[in-house]
Amino acid sequence: MKQLSQPVPRLYNARETRLAWLFITPYLIGYTLFHFLPLVMSFLMSFTNLKYISRLDKVKFIGLSNYTEMFGDEMFLGSLWNSVLFTLMYVPFILVVGLALAVLVNKKLYARNLIRSMIFMPYVSNMVAVAVVWSILLDPISGPINMTLKALGIADPPMWLMSSDSALPTVAMIAIWQGVGLQFITYLAALQNVPVELKEAASIDGANTRQIFFHVTLPSILPTTFLLTITSIIGSLKNFTIIQVMTAGGPGNATTVLPLNIINTAFSTMRMGYASAQAMVMFVIVMVVTAVQWKLQKKYVD
Amino acid sequence: MKKLVAIVLCLCLALTMLTACGGANSSSQVGSTPTSAGSGQTKPLRWAIKASEAGRQEIQNLIDLAAENGIQVETVVLPDPAAGEADKLLISLMGGESFDLFMTAYANAIPYYNAGVLEPLDSYAEQAGYDVEKTFGQYPARFDDQLYGMPAFVDTAVTLYNKALFDKAGIPYPTAENWTWEEFIRVGKQLTNEAEGIYGAFNPLWAHYNYMYAMQKGAEHYKADGTSNYDDPLFKEALKFYYDLGNVEHVNPEYLVQKSKQMPLDYFTSGNIGMSVAGGWTTVWLTDTEKYPRDWKAGMLPMPYPEGEKPSTSVVVSNFYVPATSEQKELAFQCAALFAENMYLMGGGRVPARVDLTDEEINSYIESSLAPSLANDGITVEEIRAAWFNPEIRPFDEKVVGAAAADINKAFMDEGGLYAIGEQDLDTTMANIKARADKAIQDTAEQ
Numbered sequence: 150m151k152q153l154s155q156p157v158p159r160l161y162n163a164r165e166t167r168l169a170w171l172f173i174t175p176y177l178i179g180y181t182l183f184h185f186l187p188l189v190m191s192f193l194m195s196f197t198n199l200k201y202i203s204r205l206d207k208v209k210f211i212g213l214s215n216y217t218e219m220f221g222d223e224m225f226l227g228s229l230w231n232s233v234l235f236t237l238m239y240v241p242f243i244l245v246v247g248l249a250l251a252v253l254v255n256k257k258l259y260a261r262n263l264i265r266s267m268i269f270m271p272y273v274s275n276m277v278a279v280a281v282v283w284s285i286l287l288d289p290i291s292g293p294i295n296m297t298l299k300a301l302g303i304a305d306p307p308m309w310l311m312s313s314d315s316a317l318p319t320v321a322m323i324a325i326w327q328g329v330g331l332q333f334i335t336y337l338a339a340l341q342n343v344p345v346e347l348k349e350a351a352s353i354d355g356a357n358t359r360q361i362f363f364h365v366t367l368p369s370i371l372p373t374t375f376l377l378t379i380t381s382i383i384g385s386l387k388n389f390t391i392i393q394v395m396t397a398g399g400p401g402n403a404t405t406v407l408p409l410n411i412i413n414t415a416f417s418t419m420r421m422g423y424a425s426a427q428a429m430v431m432f433v434i435v436m437v438v439t440a441v442q443w444k445l446q447k448k449y450v451d
Numbered sequence: 452m453k454k455l456v457a458i459v460l461c462l463c464l465a466l467t468m469l470t471a472c473g474g475a476n477s478s479s480q481v482g483s484t485p486t487s488a489g490s491g492q493t494k495p496l497r498w499a500i501k502a503s504e505a506g507r508q509e510i511q512n513l514i515d516l517a518a519e520n521g522i523q524v525e526t527v528v529l530p531d532p533a534a535g536e537a538d539k540l541l542i543s544l545m546g547g548e549s550f551d552l553f554m555t556a557y558a559n560a561i562p563y564y565n566a567g568v569l570e571p572l573d574s575y576a577e578q579a580g581y582d583v584e585k586t587f588g589q590y591p592a593r594f595d596d597q598l599y600g601m602p603a604f605v606d607t608a609v610t611l612y613n614k615a616l617f618d619k620a621g622i623p624y625p626t627a628e629n630w631t632w633e634e635f636i637r638v639g640k641q642l643t644n645e646a647e648g649i650y651g652a653f654n655p656l657w658a659h660y661n662y663m664y665a666m667q668k669g670a671e672h673y674k675a676d677g678t679s680n681y682d683d684p685l686f687k688e689a690l691k692f693y694y695d696l697g698n699v700e701h702v703n704p705e706y707l708v709q710k711s712k713q714m715p716l717d718y719f720t721s722g723n724i725g726m727s728v729a730g731g732w733t734t735v736w737l738t739d740t741e742k743y744p745r746d747w748k749a750g751m752l753p754m755p756y757p758e759g760e761k762p763s764t765s766v767v768v769s770n771f772y773v774p775a776t777s778e779q780k781e782l783a784f785q786c787a788a789l790f791a792e793n794m795y796l797m798g799g800g801r802v803p804a805r806v807d808l809t810d811e812e813i814n815s816y817i818e819s820s821l822a823p824s825l826a827n828d829g830i831t832v833e834e835i836r837a838a839w840f841n842p843e844i845r846p847f848d849e850k851v852v853g854a855a856a857a858d859i860n861k862a863f864m865d866e867g868g869l870y871a872i873g874e875q876d877l878d879t880t881m882a883n884i885k886a887r888a889d890k891a892i893q894d895t896a897e898q
Contacts, residue, residue, distance in 0.1 A: 200565075201542070288711045311707055313874055401869040417857050418891070419562070 188432075195426035200419045215426035225427060227402055228410035231317060235406055236385040238321040243381055244374065246325060247332025252362075254333075255340045265337075272330030280394040283323050284310070310396055313403035320404055324391050328384070332377055339373035340366065375446040382438055386431065407431050495523040496551035496779060496786055499540050501531045509797035513790050516797070522786050524552070544568035549776045551783040552790075554603055556767045557592050558850040563772065564594045570773040571597045575784035586792065588806035592770040600770025601784075601791035602804035608754040608765045608849065609838050610635070611719060611733060612726045614828075615747035616642055616649060627752050627837035630762075632664070632692070635726065635755040639702030642725035651702040652726040654693075655716040656709055658860035659765065659849050661867050665689035666847045667756050667763045673853055677896070679888035687881045690863075694871045706871035722747055728754055730767060730849070731802060731839065738800065738824045748828045753838045762841070765849035768804060800824055802839045813840055858891030859884075 195215055199208045219225045254265055271279065286294050287309040298306035309319045343366055351361050367374075389408040392398065398405035398413070405413070407427065415424035496517075504510055505528045517524045527550065532538040540553060545566055555563075563569050576583050576598060583591050583598060592600025610630070617624055620642050625634065639651025654660055662670070665685040674680045697703035704714065719727035720736050720743045727733060734751070736743050754764040771787035773780055795803035800821055808816075817832050817840070825835065851859050866883045869875040875883075 201545075284711070284713060290705075290708055290711060292711070308707075308872075311711060311872060313869070399865065399868055400872055400874065401865050413861075417861060418855075418894075419857075420894075 191425040191428055194422050195429045197422040199422040199425075201415070201421045211422070215423045216430070218423065219427065219430065224402065224405070224410060225407075228405045228407045229430075231403075231405060232386055232388075232407040234317060235321055235388060236382055238318055239324055239385040239388075240378065240381045242321070243325045243329055243332055244377060247329050247377070248336050248374075250329065250333045251336035251340055255337060265334075268333050269330035271327045274327070276327070276390050277394055279323070279327055280391070284395065287319065311400060313400050316396055316400060316403045320392055320395055323395065324385075324388065327391065332381070335373055335377060336370065339370040343369040371449065372446070375442060375449075379439055379442045382442070383435055386435055386438075492521070492523055492779070492782060494779075495525040496777075496783055497549065498524050498526050499529055499543075499550045499553040500526050502528055503531050507799065509794070509799035509801075512797040513794065516793055517786055517789060520789055522782060522789070524786065538562070541566060541568065544774050544776055547776060549778050550774045551777040551779055552771060552773060552787060554769055554771045554790075556606075556769050556850075557600070558767070558848070558852050558856060560592055560600060560770065560772060561594075561852070561856070563774075564599065568775050569594075569599045570775045570777060570780055570783075571599055572601070572773060572784055572787075573598045575773075575781055576788075578781070579785065579788075581788060586807050587804055590768050590770075590804040590806070592768070592772070600772050601787040602768050602770050603791050603794040604769055604799075604801035605804045605846070606767040606769065607731045607802050607839050607846070608729060609731050609734065610726055610728050610752040610754060611737065612750045612752065613719070613722065613724060613747055614750055615722070616725045617750075624750055625752060627834070627841075630752050630755050631758040632755045633758045635728075636696070636700050636702055639696075639725060640700060643701055645701065647723075649723050650704050650725065652696070652728070653709075653714065653718050653724040654696070654703060654728055655714070655718075656706075656864070656868075657716075658863045659851075660693045661863040662686055662689050662851075663765060663849075664692045664757060666765070668760055672851050672859070673892075677854070677892060679859065679885055679892060681881060681885040681888055686884075687877060690867055690870065690880065691877055694867065698871065706868070710868075717743070720745065730765075734800060734825065737828055737830075740827075749830070750828065751825065751830045751834050751838055753841065753844060761845055762843060763845040763847055766846040767849050796820070855888065855891035855895045858895075859888045862887035862891070 196210055196212060197208050198211050198214075250268055254261055254268070258264065286292055289295055289306070289308045289311050292309075294309075295306040307315050307319075310316050347365050347369065348361050351365050356364065387408055388406060389412065392404050392406055392409055393412075396404040398409050408431070411424050411427045411431070414420050414427060498514075500510060505526070510526065514524045514526070529539045529543075540550070541563060544550065544563070545568060560569070583601070587602050590602035590605065591598055592602070610625075612625065614624060622638060622641050625638055635652070642651035643649060662672070665683070665688065668685050668689075670683055670685040670689075671680050680686070694706060697705045697709065703709070704712075708714075716729075717733075717736055718724060719733070722745060737749050737751075753762065756762045756764075771790050773783040773787055777783045792805065795801040795805075795816065798820065803816070813836075814832070817835050821835050821839075822830070822832050850856065862884045866875065866880045866887070870877060870880040
């Protein structure tokens with residue numbers, strides 16, 4: 150009886166396996182064609198002097214020249230620094246604001262569903278439309294924000310996107326406004342999964358609301374915080390669209406972040422090899438940041 | 452059944468993925484007249500055109516002209532490459548795709564030449580006994596002293612002005628004689644009424660305005676040793692002149708106003724702008740009343756020039772090129788020559804690149820082709836002649852033509868912008884432009 154019944158699950162597993170492969174094959178093909186192969190090609194190109202407009206027979210292997218050039222390239226270093234600054238402004242604020250909003254909406258609140266939708270709406274809005282609206286609002290000369298500030302007695306209101314000093318923080322602020330919906334909704338789900346018994350126990354032990362939040366709620370949602378931190382850092386380092394549509398990297402190069410510089414290097418100055426090397430550096434930075442956070446997560450969460 | 456559903460789902464996924472990889476080219480057979488006997492043409496010439504050119508009557512007319520001459524041509528429509536985007540035609544040619552013909556401005560053709568995808572045309576001209584210089588003078592595109600392009604037309608800059616605003620300000624219409632920048636500023640100041648949102652002039656934030664004034668005074672972008680020439684005081688003067696138009700003279704909207712309000716390049720058509728100095732193609736704002744409806748009339752003048760200098764104007768010459776991947780190169784050359792000679796007659800309002808036309812032919816062309824489309828504005832044959840056909844006006848290249856042109860333009864835009872918002876002084880701005888240009892030129896040379 151046992152001998153007869155054994156082949157059945159094997160057949161079943163084999164069919165399941167075939168089906169599984171059948172389903173994931175299109176994705177694997179897509180991934181290989183559009184992610185893995187370009188990654189490998191980009192890696193190989195980073196050691197060449199390839200320009201996409203040069204004759205292919207003139208392409209030379211130049212070793213690590215592209216990588217060494219970066220350290221003396223003010224444009225690259227400046228864009229890397231801008232990316233770091235943007236990340237430092239974007240990540241802490243979007244996490245704090247997302248959490249604060251989630252905590253507020255998690256309570257019984259008037260028009261809670263409406264508020265929830267309003268917070269999430271910018272996240273699903275068209276980036277170009279968002280850029281146009283904010284450009285009008287932040288018009289330093291006749292925009293409603295600066296007009297209001299002037300009416301309130303501020304003689305010299307900020308230039309927002311039109312000044313080298315304020316452009317990057319302004320873009321970061323808009324990026325936070327636009328992206329906070331995801332952090333908010335994820336935190337909200339996490340907050341709703343915090344066991345009520347834990348809070349009640351803490352309360353019985355004499356903990357106040359602040360102590361419950363910092364010693365019960367926050368540790369309970371730490372895995373979510375780690376996940377959001379990783380995705381926010383990666384997102385901020387890869388950030389391109391909002392800066393391209395709002396400032397195109399200006400004024401001067403005040404908001405030229407690394408992805409924008411890579412695009413400019415590849416398609417304006419047409420140096421594909423050098424742009425690939427920059428992309429590889431960015432890839433390594435993202436990998437290292439992710440790996441470090443993964444380690445920390447394992448240490449503090451698991 | 453389960454297996455069938457799974458296979459169908461997989462096929463759908465695969466098809467969706469492959470659909471995303473599809474090209475956006477569209478090809479249309481527009482030549483109606485069949486190939487004449489004896490031409491030996493086995494298949495139509497493939498003419499790559501931009502999406503923005505598709506549907507233009509002059510394109511259709513050219514194809515019909517080719518058909519009348521026994522050459523069958525089909526167009527292949529490719530997307531327009533926006534600033535900073537890869538040019539699909541260039542990529543396709545580098546990938547070996549066969550095209551027989553395309554047209555672009557000289558500065559835009561440099562990457563094609565560098566990529567080795569252009570066919571030199573000297574041998575075909577020689578074989579056909581075609582005297583290119585006699586017909587087109589110095590306009591044909593040449594790289595390293597070899598002929599590569601047959602010039603189709605010369606886009607010559609003009610000043611357009613809004614007659615209604617001149618009437619409102621009680622100012623007589625300007626004339627081509629002594630139309631200097633100094634006069635332009637004087638008139639522009641009188642027209643400007645910032646409270647009503649009216650400005651004397653509007654010149655979009657384009658890179659070439661940064662150095663235009665220097666070019667009119669005879670400056671060169673490159674020194675003899677190949678480095679940039681931006682330490683020449685003329686460039687410093689030119690940069691200051693351009694940004695002063697808005698920030699100091701208040702003839703243009705201030706730089707910050709233009710930038711923050713993202714004024715479109717056709718803002719002149721809003722009716723609130725007195726004058727516009729831009730390429731000759733901007734006359735389409737006057738002739739295309741469907742797209743640019745207006746209840747005011749416009750006038751036309753040459754480009755202003757610096758006082759004390761000889762009149763000059765910026766030009767962009769567009770040529771027909773034969774790609775190296777063409778399978779019918781000889782025929783493609785014949786077609787390029789035919790198109791180059793006749794494009795101005797196809798109703799596009801072009802200034803011909805031909806130097807062999809007699810005064811009578813030019814007059815006849817202006818009267819029969821250019822003047823009727825501008826007649827509604829009261830623009831006369833003499834005014835058109837003064838703007839576009841005056842041999843006394845010295846032409847100069849509108850754009851940087853040479854090594855690292857894209858980087859140089861970007862340096863002007865970046866650094867000039869910082870100067871315009873008061874974050875950088877003029878000397879630092881010019882020093883930065885010079886340094887960036889030299890580095891880009893050196894990088895290009897090393898590449």
